[in-house]
Amino acid sequence: MVYPAEAQPRYTYLLWHIFNYPTAAGHEAAFAVTKNWGDSINSLYSVLLEVILVQAFHLLILAFVYVGNRSSSDSIHLATKVFYEDEPAAVLLRVLSRFTGGRVSQNPTSPSNRAIKRYEQTLLLVVIGVTVLFVPKIVPAFAIHGLLIGTSAPVDPLQVYVPESPWFTTGNVGLQIPLEALAQPRYLRAVGQADTASIDLQNKVTVTAPVTLQNLGKGEQILEIGYNYSLTAQDLGLQNFHGLQLNVQGSCHTEYGWLNNTESEGTSTDVYNIFGDDSINWKASPYYGYVPIAFSDFPKASGTFRINNTYAIMISSMQCDSFTIGTDPWYLTNTTGTPYNGDTVYNVLRGRPGLSCWQSDEWTYKDQSSSTWNLSSISGLNFPQSLRNVFYNLIGPPSIFSTATALGSIALASSTTAQLYTIDAASSSIYNDMQRLVLTTYISTANLLVDTTLYNKTNTYGLNSIVSSGDLDQVAQFVVSDQNITTVSLAYAIGIPIGTVLIYLIVKLLKIYVQPRAFDGVSRTPEAVVRINEAEKA
Known part of the structure; x- marks a missing residue:
């Protein structure tokens, strides 16, 4: 389990209570003290x-x-x-x-x-x-x-809060905005850890080097990038279910066919039909601030009950200024440039491609595999349906989609070196952006149960928790960690x-x-x- 970026509040965990401490070999009876x-x-x-x-x-x-x-x-x-x-x-x-x-x-x-x-x-x-x-x-x-044996304690069931998601309840997309406002601190903690990650943490995820599928000329390329990572029950902080593992695998390629038209009147705008669907219009424009900003889209019709799902990541980097020449499809600049205060400024070209992606979220347990929704159906696992609902609510759609949506203007690695109206196009790339997104997603997924104790419950925007009072004990089968906690082996x-x-x-x-x-x-x-x-x- 990746430790949260902030101290675990004392009221969120129980001391002097016997619980199952998760280990690589299974679990060990223990209790926690200060x-x-x-x-x-x-x-x-x-x-x-x-x-x-x-x-x-x-x-x-x-x-x-x-x-x-x-x-x-x-x-x-x-x-x-x-x-x-x-x-x-x-x-x-x-x-x-x-x-x-x-x-x-x-x-x-x-x-x-x-x-x-x-x-x-x-x-x-x-x-x-x-x-x-x-x-x-x-x-x-x-x-x-x-x-x-550790620094973990069992969570206090009364402190678990899981806000309802439109993907889990009625499909009311109007809930998405308040949900993102509630969830954003969770992703901010994760991206902060990703930017300062140790080599060991970085090695938890694999992002393959870009492969050129087709060279379209003038710097335009169809690139493919793959990624994968795994999380065990121990990584997720689960007290039980030893042997359960989440295997995430995905791939993205640049997609030029979604660009519908470009508008030059007033503010320049590029219009895209994501997945070629006329009903899904998205616009890239300097109006967003002349810094690269990521948007993601997940078609609900694809069905989140499946192991494999598709999603898209779009970028608005058009006409961003750069003091270096960019060659990556997302940051491709003109090569002539214009003088500016003694320097040469290059502009990112219009019509940047989107990323068409798929992701497989496969749970495995003793030679059995399942989607997130069907976790409770795995034979011999005895996975509570209420706990299944929590996982489905939080990572039912591809989790990297949720990460990009929540972080928006700071989702991409290029945003960390961008200044007002200016980026470094030469050092920016889809590969760097995907590395940051995937690592952030890994951390936020590893901490998804711990994060249910860290929501600001004083203002939940009217979003009810999907966990009823009668199901709290079943859901609270996980531990939280903090340096002020000492885990004591009961056997010893x-x-x-x-x-x-x-x-x-x-x-x-x-x-x-x-x-x-x-x-x-x-x-x-x-x-x-x-x-x-x-x-x-x-």
Whole structure:
């Protein structure tokens, strides 16, 4: 899941509630707390893990004792000395330092033989060194890795709001304007992230290099550009439905045949019949501000119940000024130019082509495929119809169409370098524009559930939510993320304290039943330890 560009409001999520945390392998039972609570939990559980490791070391010593009862090795009996001393670490350091000195490495009872063989010394040094030096550093990292697993929390169902779309309800296109006003912040957040995206985020989408299908002469070309990306249930923040994946694939090509006529009286205007339909008239004109502006159209008659749908993207870049010569079909300029304040200004030619596009939105789950509308029909998925309605409402039409419609004058990459009445035509291209549109669409789609909690509910323009109060729990099967949230693994939260108590009790019981083989009658110290003590005093 791509994090939203703004902090997640505290009132939109639930703390101390058990939920399914989505992972690449499925989901894990967890609960969410504040970051401060997470730090405290991590500190506490780090101590518990240290206790577990200390007790595990005691178990190892008990194993040495048990084996020592059947062995004559002094290194085994050294373990017994360590285990039954009040300060085993001090004993180890004292004895090991004597070993490294060389003199007291002789067995006091047999000076010609080593009390502890060299490989046994090495093994003890390695074990003790690793334990003393590295365990304090490893334990906190281990606790964070296994115990604190993320920064997500379950959404508060009462904060979910999905404004009705004309594509979902009555087909009343009059709802489109207030819907776009409500949705625009969502796309502004997405395009902001797209413009500052890391390489990893950019690699989430693929936009193929333009292919020239036909060269029409004078710089005019029929180009084709493809794109694709995928989103898993985890990417969408869904708590359940592991294995569900949305695969988006599309393609666009420049279309010159839609241009109907050009008008030169008054403000210059190019008139297009999109998809060759006389009833769908669209006009390109400098009236829009002499900067490139994108418009999109989606023919409702194409049927949004299907996996494949068509849409169009139009550009109004005609007669835009440029200080560079453009060669791309959308930004093709004249090559003569006119002088202006010591520079040469070139104009984008009229009659720029539209983009005729198709997009496939295919959901897959265990060798089954479906359109967005038929998500609830996938066998074995148990996808709630109310949640299906949310997806269909938000990405029923091709999602890139919604992106271009909502962003308008800032949808294209060329708009980021455009100044008043002036663009850089040489660096502008359909490919760059599509890259920005596709990446923005990917981000807005990944965040579509999270964004249902971020609408401005103080002014919804009278648009009701399509989610009824009775369906809120079914729809709210997703998580939101924020750096002020800490996700705690339920299994670790329960297992570590239980494990600490169990291993502590096991060690205590074994110490009762596993005793050294032989003692001197006075100090109840193992005979081998007596020899080692004598060696230390020598």
